Amino acid sequence: MAKMDMDSVFVGVDVGASRTKVAVMTPERRLVGHSVEKSGTDFTATADRCLDTALRMAGAEATAITKAISTGYGRKNVSYANETRTEIGCHGKGCYFYFPFSTTIIDIGGQDNKIIKLGDDGRRISFKMNRKCAAGTGAFLEEMSPRLDIPLEEMDGLASRSTDMVKLGSFCTVFSATEVLENIRRGRKVEDIIKGLFFSVIQRVVEMDALSPKVVMTGGVVAHNPYLVKMAEEKIGRSILVPEHPQLTGAVGAALYGIGLATIE
Amino acid sequence: MAKEKKVVRKKIKATGEMNRIMAEYFYELDNASKTGERKIAWCTSVGPAEILRSLGFLVHFPENHGAMLGATRMATDMIPEANALGYSPDICSYLTADVGAYVKGISPLTRAYKGIDGVPKPDVLVYNTNQCRDVQDWFAWYAKELNVPIMGVETHRGVGDVTGAHVESVASQMEALVPPLEEISGNTFDLEELKRVVALSKQCSDLWKQVLDTASNVPSPLTFYDGTIHMGPAVVLRGTQQAVDYYHLLLAEMNERIAQGEGAVEDESYRLYWEGMPIWGRLSAHSKLFSSLNTCVLASTYCNSWIFSAFDPDDPFRSMAKAYTELFIVRSDPAKERYVKTMLDFFKVDGVIYHDAKTCPNNSNCRYGMPQRIEEMTTLPFLTINGDLNDLRMISDEQTKTNIEAFVEQLEERKN
Numbered sequence A: 001m002a003k004m005d006m007d008s009v010f011v012g013v014d015v016g017a018s019r020t021k022v023a024v025m026t027p028e029r030r031l032v033g034h035s036v037e038k039s040g041t042d043f044t045a046t047a048d049r050c051l052d053t054a055l056r057m058a059g060a061e062a063t064a065i066t067k068a069i070s071t072g073y074g075r076k077n078v079s080y081a082n083e084t085r086t087e088i089g090c091h092g093k094g095c096y097f098y099f100p101f102s103t104t105i106i107d108i109g110g111q112d113n114k115i116i117k118l119g120d121d122g123r124r125i126s127f128k129m130n131r132k133c134a135a136g137t138g139a140f141l142e143e144m145s146p147r148l149d150i151p152l153e154e155m156d157g158l159a160s161r162s163t164d165m166v167k168l169g170s171f172c173t174v175f176s177a178t179e180v181l182e183n184i185r186r187g188r189k190v191e192d193i194i195k196g197l198f199f200s201v202i203q204r205v206v207e208m209d210a211l212s213p214k215v216v217m218t219g220g221v222v223a224h225n226p227y228l229v230k231m232a233e234e235k236i237g238r239s240i241l242v243p244e245h246p247q248l249t250g251a252v253g254a255a256l257y258g259i260g261l262a263t264i265e
Numbered sequence B: 001m002a003k004e005k006k007v008v009r010k011k012i013k014a015t016g017e018m019n020r021i022m023a024e025y026f027y028e029l030d031n032a033s034k035t036g037e038r039k040i041a042w043c044t045s046v047g048p049a050e051i052l053r054s055l056g057f058l059v060h061f062p063e064n065h066g067a068m069l070g071a072t073r074m075a076t077d078m079i080p081e082a083n084a085l086g087y088s089p090d091i092c093s094y095l096t097a098d099v100g101a102y103v104k105g106i107s108p109l110t111r112a113y114k115g116i117d118g119v120p121k122p123d124v125l126v127y128n129t130n131q132c133r134d135v136q137d138w139f140a141w142y143a144k145e146l147n148v149p150i151m152g153v154e155t156h157r158g159v160g161d162v163t164g165a166h167v168e169s170v171a172s173q174m175e176a177l178v179p180p181l182e183e184i185s186g187n188t189f190d191l192e193e194l195k196r197v198v199a200l201s202k203q204c205s206d207l208w209k210q211v212l213d214t215a216s217n218v219p220s221p222l223t224f225y226d227g228t229i230h231m232g233p234a235v236v237l238r239g240t241q242q243a244v245d246y247y248h249l250l251l252a253e254m255n256e257r258i259a260q261g262e263g264a265v266e267d268e269s270y271r272l273y274w275e276g277m278p279i280w281g282r283l284s285a286h287s288k289l290f291s292s293l294n295t296c297v298l299a300s301t302y303c304n305s306w307i308f309s310a311f312d313p314d315d316p317f318r319s320m321a322k323a324y325t326e327l328f329i330v331r332s333d334p335a336k337e338r339y340v341k342t343m344l345d346f347f348k349v350d351g352v353i354y355h356d357a358k359t360c361p362n363n364s365n366c367r368y369g370m371p372q373r374i375e376e377m378t379t380l381p382f383l384t385i386n387g388d389l390n391d392l393r394m395i396s397d398e399q400t401k402t403n404i405e406a407f408v409e410q411l412e413e414r415k416n
């Protein structure tokens, strides 16, 4: 992005259990900078580093920050945040920015899944987070990757080449892992197993709630696995909307909260 | 960094008096247990305590002990002991915590009351399955372990309208308890004494209802969390004068708060109804969390469960049978939904929180589509929290917090 003189920017920081995301927006609600990093163990430091990268991309100085809103699991650890909002609120706001009509949002995060229903005016009607188990979340795929000896980033390509998907029946991550091992033992192809894993993620998510006619998918898992979205479309029998940066939706929503607050003030 | 709001919770002045009568109650039981001067009955929390008192028994309530194990956060370490005996982690965590504590020889009573070594030894165990089957299994374990007689009432479950047939069936079971209890107590049953006890229970229940109803005031003078603490006498001392006196005192304080426009939560902006068991080990944390969000959880089915409006001293057995069968937990979903709807209107709430307690399906009313039906009926939003009454391994604090904060954000959006 070309270097610009930014005298006012709004920052949204989404400190997820797995990744930290920062979005920098102009008062006119243009996304001008962003970054994603592993959250690691020092959330504060990671949020600082992410901000630097995103500001550089935006061509803005830290002094130009009018408001910074943090969200996500580590939202209370962001040193420069003026306020916090929950990730539920921020995902809703971020999605409505891209799709301003009534939707059901499916967010597949590193540690949890969310289903958020928005009305036509963007107000939240209801939301749900997954229950205790990691089944259906990014953590599930991360757990399976070393077991199969397949890097996470190769999963999508492999799943798309499957011709005979393995069916995994269990509700539980540990039981699913046993099922995977059983299938390895039986000599099933790795791409068929991975497709089965993808399907199990989708299954865990769609059974959380009834979906409205328009469905949006967001989150890191969606960002890195377009084939998983395609499978979800097949499963629910209609096309699914995905924002330009699915992993940044929460951060964008947080920045938008900041813009809204500044307007009210 | 966005600052966390400091929360100051208002103290209820009557708490000192409550602590005093509760201490008196536990010491009296302990003394009886040590000296054998009085007989002791264990009873389920919505069991026929009045009959027991009228026969001169002192009454211990294992559920109260279970809740103490929960509130002191001792329960989670006790539960595995019972699990190892074959009582699954999926069943009532009052049962597993209480049995586990017994096996380990530990009790929160010892910590709270100097000189008390543990729970009082029973002479008889009396249950009512109106609330669940777990109480029967729980008491059965002790009956075998301590070689003590066990008896009880088997109530119908999933009851729609409480009919004469239900009442007759339960009343006759209650009457049938009298002869064996006379024998154990060594006292002759006296109908006048039972009437006196039922009259006191009725007064206690009416006063407790009046206390809880003060929460319909805006702002509410009390929270659900206050209710869970101050319901102690209504559970363990109903049928006694002490409980009646105590609720006069508490009611006066609540009315005083109302007169002064004093809310339990500073700047009360949102009012919520709690459906389900308390999360005993997180009472204070949750109370603070809601206060920091200017939200008052002010009413609950749970605290209302010790309101027995049907008690009638002139017809003690039948009225007890009716009161103990009319309870929310005994009823069918349509009856429960009518009840909750009435409560939501009366307490003027903005939303409902359902607690899906892993180990108590009987108090988790969110598993058969009730939240969705009530939402349709009332248009009030709801949130379901996954947790447990006692087993803290079933709780994700971070997720609970995010859920609650997000729900309050949603209420904010609705208001603006």
Ligand code: SF4
Pocket (backbone or CB within 6 Å): B063, B092, B093, B094, B095, B131, B132, B133, B134, B135, B359, B360, B361, B362, B363, B389
């Ligand atoms: S109603 Fe629930 S919490 Fe109470 S004793 Fe029965 S199972 Fe346990």
